[in-house]
Amino acid sequence: MEGQFMQTSNVQSSSQSSRFADCLLGWFDVFGRHDLPWQHPKSPYSVWVSEIMLQQTQVQTVISYFERFMLAFPTVQDLAAASQDDVLSHWAGLGYYARGRNLHKAARIIISEHDGEFPSHFDEIVSLPGIGRSTAAAILSIAFKQKYAILDGNVKRVLSRYDAIDQWPGEKQTEAKLWHRAEVLMQTERADDYTQAIMDLGATICRRSKPLCAECPVKAGCQALKADKVGAYPVSKPKTEKPTRQVVMLLALDGEQIFLQKRPQTGIWGGLWSLPQFDNEAQLSAVLPQTGEQSVLETLPEFKHSFTHYHLIIQPRMVEADAKAWALAGQWMNLSQALEMGLPAPIRKLIEKTESKHVKNGQLCKNG
DNA sequence: AAGTCGGGGGG
C-alpha cells in the first residue's frame, strides 16, 4: 500500500526522465520535421553525409548541397571511386572543407576495411575521420536505431535550460555533465526519433533567441523557465579578461602651441598624430630639459580608453616648454591647427579639455 | 584548453 504513495528518488528520477522523452516524442510526431531530404531513405550512408554537412551548418543551407551531392555520389562506392577534386567541387561554398576531405577519406576506408558496408559499432564509426562522439551517436541512433545520445549545439542549449546549468558548456566539467544528462534523459526505444526530436526542439522551439516556451513539450520540467531566466542559458563564454596597459602622455605647451608626434604605422592609432607617449614617468623625465625649474610638470587626472583587445590607462603630464629649445623629434603646431590633424578621439578630447582649462589668453595656468 | 576551419543568419 505504501508503495503506491511513496517513490524512491531513483524511481522518481527515472519517471521524470521517461516523461521528458515521452513528451518530446509526442510533440515530435505532430510538430517535428519529417520531410527533410535525408529522411527519405534513412540509410547509414545518407545519414552520414547529412550529419557531416550539418556540422556547424544550418539545415536551410545544407538541403541543396545534400541533394546535389547524393545525385553525384549515390552510394559510398561512388564516393570512394571519385577523385578528391570531384568531391570537393560539390562541397564548394559549404565551408569547413576538411569535412569534405574526411568524408572522401572515410569512404575509401569503408571500402577497404569494412567491405563497403557502413560499420555499425560505435568504436568503428567514431574512428572514421571526421566523426566524433556526437556524430557517431547520431548515425547509430538514426540509421541503426541504437540508443546513443548526441550532444550538439541544440542539445546543449536545450539541456542547459532544462537543468538551468550555471556554467559555460565549453568547460570540460560542464560538458561531461551535459553528456550525462543527454544519456539519462534518452529513455526510449525510439532512438532514431528521439535524436531527431531533440534537435528539432532546439531548432524550432528552444531557439537561441526568442524561444517559444509556451509551445514547449517539456516546459513543465524546465528549471530555467521556472526561474523565468530562460534567456540566461546557456551561459555564454566568459569574455577573456583584457589586459590593461599604462602609458604616460606628454602635453608640452608653449603659449598657443602644442607638441605632437606621428605614431608608427603599425599598432594602435597607426600613422595618426598624437601626444608623445612613454612607458613610465622616468622615461618622460629622461627626455625633458634637465636644466633648472623652467619646465613645470603638472599631473592631470588619468583616464582609461578601451580597445577590442586591451584597456589603456593614460596618465597625462603637462609641461610648459620652450619650443625653441626643444630636442624631441616631432612637430610644434598651434592648438587649433593640432585639432585639425585627425587625432585619436580620446587624445583630441584631452587636448580640448586641457585648452579650455589651462590656457588663458595664450598663457598657461595651472588651475583653470 | 585554445586555435583553426568558413560561410551564413540574426540581433
Add this chain to the structure above:
DNA sequence: CCCCCAGACTT
C-alpha cells in the same frame, strides 16, 4: 559589429 550554428581536429 558580435555571436552562434546537427563539431572535429591539431597544437
